[in-house]
Amino acid sequence: MSTPGTPLPPAPLPPGATIGILGGGQLGRMSALAAAKLGYRVHVFAPEADGPAMQVAAARTVAPYEDQAALARFAGAVDVVTFEFENVPAATLDVLAPLVPCRPGVEALRIGQDRVREKTFFAEAGLPVGAWRAVTSRAELDAAVAALGLPAVLKTTRLGYDGRGQAVLRAPEDLDPAWERLSPRPLILEAFVPFAREVSAIVARGADGATVTFDTTENRHSHHILALSIAPAPGPAARQQEAQRLVTRLAEALDLVGLLALELFELPDGTLLANEMAPRPHNSGHWTMDACLCGQFEMHVRAVAGLPLPDPSRHHDAVMTNIVGPDSFARWPAFAAQPSVSLHLYGKAEARPGRKLGHATRLLPLGSVAESPDPALLAPG
Amino acid sequence: MSTPGTPLPPAPLPPGATIGILGGGQLGRMSALAAAKLGYRVHVFAPEADGPAMQVAAARTVAPYEDQAALARFAGAVDVVTFEFENVPAATLDVLAPLVPCRPGVEALRIGQDRVREKTFFAEAGLPVGAWRAVTSRAELDAAVAALGLPAVLKTTRLGYDGRGQAVLRAPEDLDPAWERLSPRPLILEAFVPFAREVSAIVARGADGATVTFDTTENRHSHHILALSIAPAPGPAARQQEAQRLVTRLAEALDLVGLLALELFELPDGTLLANEMAPRPHNSGHWTMDACLCGQFEMHVRAVAGLPLPDPSRHHDAVMTNIVGPDSFARWPAFAAQPSVSLHLYGKAEARPGRKLGHATRLLPLGSVAESPDPALLAPG
Numbered sequence A, B: 001m002s003t004p005g006t007p008l009p010p011a012p013l014p015p016g017a018t019i020g021i022l023g024g025g026q027l028g029r030m031s032a033l034a035a036a037k038l039g040y041r042v043h044v045f046a047p048e049a050d051g052p053a054m055q056v057a058a059a060r061t062v063a064p065y066e067d068q069a070a071l072a073r074f075a076g077a078v079d080v081v082t083f084e085f086e087n088v089p090a091a092t093l094d095v096l097a098p099l100v101p102c103r104p105g106v107e108a109l110r111i112g113q114d115r116v117r118e119k120t121f122f123a124e125a126g127l128p129v130g131a132w133r134a135v136t137s138r139a140e141l142d143a144a145v146a147a148l149g150l151p152a153v154l155k156t157t158r159l160g161y162d163g164r165g166q167a168v169l170r171a172p173e174d175l176d177p178a179w180e181r182l183s184p185r186p187l188i189l190e191a192f193v194p195f196a197r198e199v200s201a202i203v204a205r206g207a208d209g210a211t212v213t214f215d216t217t218e219n220r221h222s223h224h225i226l227a228l229s230i231a232p233a234p235g236p237a238a239r240q241q242e243a244q245r246l247v248t249r250l251a252e253a254l255d256l257v258g259l260l261a262l263e264l265f266e267l268p269d270g271t272l273l274a275n276e277m278a279p280r281p282h283n284s285g286h287w288t289m290d291a292c293l294c295g296q297f298e299m300h301v302r303a304v305a306g307l308p309l310p311d312p313s314r315h316h317d318a319v320m321t322n323i324v325g326p327d328s329f330a331r332w333p334a335f336a337a338q339p340s341v342s343l344h345l346y347g348k349a350e351a352r353p354g355r356k357l358g359h360a361t362r363l364l365p366l367g368s369v370a371e372s373p374d375p376a377l378l379a380p381g
Helices: A026-037 A068-077 A090-096 A106-112 A115-124 A138-148 A172-182 A237-254 A296-304 A325-330 A332-337 B026-037 B068-077 B090-096 B106-112 B115-124 B138-148 B172-182 B237-254 B296-304 B325-330 B332-337
Strands: A018-022 A041-046 A059-062 A080-083 A132-135 A152-156 A166-169 A187-191 A197-205 A211-213 A217-222 A225-231 A258-266 A272-278 A317-324 A341-345 A356-364 B018-022 B041-046 B059-062 B080-083 B132-135 B152-156 B166-169 B187-191 B197-205 B211-213 B217-222 B225-231 B258-266 B272-278 B317-324 B341-345 B356-364
Touching: A018 A026, A018 A068, A026 A041, A026 A296, A026 B026, A026 B341, A041 A068, A059 A068, A068 A090, A080 A296, A090 A106, A106 A115, A106 A237, A106 A272, A115 A132, A115 A187, A115 A237, A115 A272, A132 A138, A138 A152, A138 A172, A138 A187, A152 A172, A166 A172, A197 A237, A197 A296, A211 A237, A237 A258, A237 A272, A258 A296, A317 A325, A317 A332, A325 A356, A332 A341, A332 A356, A341 B026, B018 B026, B018 B068, B026 B041, B026 B296, B041 B068, B059 B068, B068 B090, B080 B296, B090 B106, B106 B115, B106 B237, B106 B272, B115 B187, B115 B237, B115 B272, B132 B138, B138 B152, B138 B172, B138 B187, B152 B172, B166 B172, B197 B237, B197 B296, B211 B237, B237 B258, B237 B272, B258 B296, B317 B325, B317 B332, B325 B356, B332 B341, B332 B356
Parallel strands: A018 A041, A018 A080, A041 A059, B018 B041, B018 B080, B041 B059
Antiparallel strands: A132 A187, A152 A166, A152 A187, A197 A211, A197 A217, A197 A258, A217 A225, A225 A317, A258 A272, A317 A356, A341 A356, B132 B187, B152 B166, B152 B187, B197 B211, B197 B217, B197 B258, B217 B225, B225 B317, B258 B272, B317 B356, B341 B356
């Protein structure tokens, strides 16, 4: 079922049709490469003239996301639109959605843009979540802290990523500076979750409602940015399957067509709590490009184009290292030379600190991760 | 060692550098996608505005191969040039070669463009070849037929591919019409080789002279166009290795940097005879994209860019079906729906008869080909 007023693309989208991608970064680039493999043309819309996705697109629109005339022309030039990031301005969606099919789905984007709506939706869909309170005034912050206790994490409800727009509150004296820095934006206070690790699961949902899930991944961060993904997440298979069950339930509740990633906290007793979702290909799924017959980007394009979704099972275990910032980037020749490692670089012009510039995935025989005392040691590096 | 006068690129070529590709077809497209994975920019030069490779290029020059001014600008805009087809006009090479590194190598291209030079070079490099005679007059044709016997195959020395520019001579009365059709171009008469099958081997040679070879492939044709590739070629490992040894010897004799494919006839007793070479990625190596960590296109780009060459071993057996012409193309949804099959479509605007429009590769557990009574039955179709 599609949002009322949203047109449906022909299913399946014929080869030679044009997939519009909003956003010019690496997720758009890798989606564009996957679309080209399947014979589609790609039209990228982004404000930057020479971003990673622009370099591999058949057609380009360089314009602000608020340029309504350019958006209308873009909608007329493509057969379906997808998004490489979830913080698409509402005004952009208002122009595009009535004119052209937008996948994974406008509703999923709107919900994912707001942490309060997201947590509310998680709970309504039956996903376990940690305790939280919406905070729109200093009084509400005090009440929320009283209810949830400290430590807790205060976050902006919108436009946060990679650790930006948040403050950890450990003691009462942390409240004033955090409030000063983050208000007057709408905020959310989240109870501190003493998690053992973070895992993520990715589902693809086809135009016919069929779903497939990739193996659950364990993720390790450095300075709030994903550093390492380990596939499969070590541990009991039942826990892996539970994460896949939760992301599938969420995709069905959102009625989306395309890819959905869900980050979860795993508590020491194995309990999973939904943390954040992203209705798009996800950094923690990059390993699938090399370790599965059909990686997450092709799976996303297939879903968006109304094609069947192939078997998502992995043919290798995999450990992925993100290449972030200039120091890591300077080591690209070493990544290129390591055995059983597949190197991906994104074509970014500048290697600024904290910027994701590429990734490298080591393939390992099935079972290697389970047998390793610390699979992080298997990472390319 | 490089041809005198040919500049050398920096080794390795840094990310963000531009790889020039001469030719706009599917081999250029898949090379461009592999280059993008490694963070390179691609500039395609071709006479057609919207060919398969143009659709995924960061920069485009649409001009005839004889446009010297456009070629000189192209040479100035790229860091290295490679070729997606071997019949590049000599005038084109004369402009490019002094200005920019050309890989796999100008000499390999020149030799591969002429069947007489090619056969001569094969023999000089120590490769076994079938009997042949150069034919430039009707009298030479009669003499060649007397020497080699019938049946035999009369071919133009240049610009033949997929069975064009050749005639099978079975009886004396076939000579007149064949001569009339193919002369006055320089010709070659090749003794009929009663081969059991055709196989091919592909080597990559790095800037440092290191070589890696993909597994030897068995190829089956339909109407002179490759229909099916089976990897590995069934039969004794020693025979596979012999084909790989021969193509490696040839790459070293040509002193090329990049990919070289060699098609060989295998006689019923297992003897291999070199038939044709192509200094570029080859249709019979498309299976490597899905069945190896680093497929032939990435291997080619790595060699051209001076990067290390990874382990070329396959992680699956594979059988590839070419999608040729409108009837085969019409079945693309079936190819997209088959289990364990990876579909590649080339973005060509028209599905003309005899045109290569895509391919589909089925992955199979290692050992499947050897155990199958007829691996062709494993082909996607």
